[in-house]
Amino acid sequence: MQLRQFVVATIIATAAFAAAAQDKVVYHIDDMSLQALKGLRNIRNHLDTEPTTKITVVTHALGVDFLLEGAKDVNGSAFAGPVAALVARGVSFEICEITLKNRNLKKEQFIQEATFTPSGVVRIAKLQLAGQAYIKP
Numbered sequence: 001m002q003l004r005q006f007v008v009a010t011i012i013a014t015a016a017f018a019a020a021a022q023d024k025v026v027y028h029i030d031d032m033s034l035q036a037l038k039g040l041r042n043i044r045n046h047l048d049t050e051p052t053t054k055i056t057v058v059t060h061a062l063g064v065d066f067l068l069e070g071a072k073d074v075n076g077s078a079f080a081g082p083v084a085a086l087v088a089r090g091v092s093f094e095i096c097e098i099t100l101k102n103r104n105l106k107k108e109q110f111i112q113e114a115t116f117t118p119s120g121v122v123r124i125a126k127l128q129l130a131g132q133a134y135i136k137p
Contacts, residue, residue: 026127030060067114097116
């Protein structure tokens with residue numbers, strides 16, 4: 001009986017370690033024109049290489065613009081498709097509510113895949129304190 005308990009405990013500990021060892025990353029985007037297209041490409045490449053990575057994209061200031069309904073990149077392609085594809089792979093996209101207030105934007109103006117956070121910079125700091133790596137494309 002003790003051997004069985006040891007085996008079960010070992011399996012549980014191994015699973016817990018594997019879950020804790022999962023890569024967790026926060027991508028910080030605060031300027032659509034400089035970072036959005038590059039950031040989406042980086043995230044796609046990141047997941048192609050490490051598909052189990054948990055990725056959170058936090059946007060504020062001018063970085064929220066690529067998540068607006070109808071937003072397009074410099075080539076005229078909509079951002080909504082690539083964002084939706086990344087959401088399907090487990091990526092979350094968060095928009096700073098302080099930015100919304102400061103720029104007189106409404107939640108309804110954004111694509112449905114986006115979620116909202118009270119403060120983008122506070123969210124980034126909390127994610128980093130929780131052990132997530134920080135990337136600013």
